Amino acid sequence: MSGHACPEHGPPSEPEHRFCEVCGRNLVTGEPASPSVSTTWLSSRTDSTACAGCGAAYAGDEPYCDHCGRRRPVGRDHAELDLGCVAGVTDRGRRRRGNEDAIAVGRTGSASAAVVCDGVSTSTHPDTAAHDAAEAGLAVLLAALADGADPEKATADGARAAAAAARATAGPDAGESPPSCTYVSGIATADTVTVGWIGDSRAYWLGADPACLTVDDSVAGQLAAGRSLPPALDADPESRALIRWLGADSDDPEAQVVSLRPAGPGRLLLCSDGLHHYLSDPTALAAASSGRLIDVARHLTTVALDGGGHDNITVAVLSFTPSGGSVP
Ligand SMILES: [Zn+2]
Numbered sequence: 333m334s335g336h337a338c339p340e341h342g343p344p345s346e347p348e349h350r351f352c353e354v355c356g357r358n359l360v361t362g363e364p365a366s367p368s369v370s371t372t373w374l375s376s377r378t379d380s381t382a383c384a385g386c387g388a389a390y391a392g393d394e395p396y397c398d399h400c401g402r403r404r405p406v407g408r409d410h411a412e413l414d415l416g417c418v419a420g421v422t423d424r425g426r427r428r429r430g431n432e433d434a435i436a437v438g439r440t441g442s443a444s445a446a447v448v449c450d451g452v453s454t455s456t457h458p459d460t461a462a463h464d465a466a467e468a469g470l471a472v473l474l475a476a477l478a479d480g481a482d483p484e485k486a487t488a489d490g491a492r493a494a495a496a497a498a499r500a501t502a503g504p505d506a507g508e509s510p511p512s513c514t515y516v517s518g519i520a521t522a523d524t525v526t527v528g529w530i531g532d533s534r535a536y537w538l539g540a541d542p543a544c545l546t547v548d549d550s551v552a553g554q555l556a557a558g559r560s561l562p563p564a565l566d567a568d569p570e571s572r573a574l575i576r577w578l579g580a581d582s583d584d585p586e587a588q589v590v591s592l593r594p595a596g597p598g599r600l601l602l603c604s605d606g607l608h609h610y611l612s613d614p615t616a617l618a619a620a621s622s623g624r625l626i627d628v629a630r631h632l633t634t635v636a637l638d639g640g641g642h643d644n645i646t647v648a649v650l651s652f653t654p655s656g657g658s659v660p
């Protein structure tokens with residue numbers, strides 16, 4: 333929706349900005365800027381004011397064009413978000429009619445952070461859930477960091493806010509398959525990399541000893557990690573069906589959280605399955621991750637598109653540079 337505006341200074345000059353450029357107010361939570369820490373963040377939500385189908389201007393915040401009835405898109409088909417220390421790309425891919433992934437990237441003080449959400453395509457309005465969750469998650473995570481919370485607490489706070497936002501997307505009448513999505517967040521500070529997730533979007537550490545940091549919340553992912561499944565689940569070992577997600581039909585899962593303190597520099601990659609379906613090997617991802625962060629995100633998106641692009645693709649990349657010099 334186009335409701336992101338500062339009560340004193342109006343809408344931001346750049347459509348992807350989720351903070352007021354004049355006073356720094358958070359345009360999702362409405363909170364004024366922290367007096368001591370500068371916070372900046374961007375989102376892939378579209379600000380289009382005219383229908384892509386018939387060209388008519390949208391009236392108000394209705395979810396459909398009142399001229400031709402076409403559903404109003406929530407996210408952009410292709411968005412590139414770049415803050416230097418964190419960057420990302422989301423793309424519709426080659427087969428899907430819309431982009432149901434969402435991405436938000438930000439920085440506060442010396443920390444950078446990103447959130448990637450993948451709307452569950454069998455649910456209603458998955459793109460709304462994904463954007464509501466990504467924006468609420470990153471806004472709360474950044475506010476927690478600005479308030480001095482440690483990255484693990486900020487990660488948990490952000491995921492809880494995202495879960496509440498995705499649940500609220502359904503409104504009072506949740507229906508049979510309410511809006512739902514996956515969630516993965518990443519934070520890079522001066523000494524720590526922290527990720528949190530619910531679902532099958534992934535985080536990879538790309539530095540010395542590259543590794544996938546997340547375990548997919550799917551039947552196949554749990555079995556591959558040697559974990560036992562909830563007894564009620566039919567354990568088709570090939571099943572990529574989610575066992576945890578965000579939405580009104582989810583029993584409020586807590587994010588799983590992992591932190592590491594790398595001795596040397598590297599990158600933290602977050603992605604939806606539109607990328608890791610095509611490229612999932614940590615060493616191969618690390619080999620493709622040098623250069624400017626936005627170029628890495630563009631390149632990995634192209635890899636998925638060239639592979640077939642069967643799904644929406646979202647890639648976020650954060651830079652990690654340990655303070656005090658790298659330890660051998
Ligand atoms: Zn303002």
Ligand SMILES: [Zn+2]
Pocket residue numbers: 383384385386387388397398399400401402
């Ligand atoms: Zn229209």
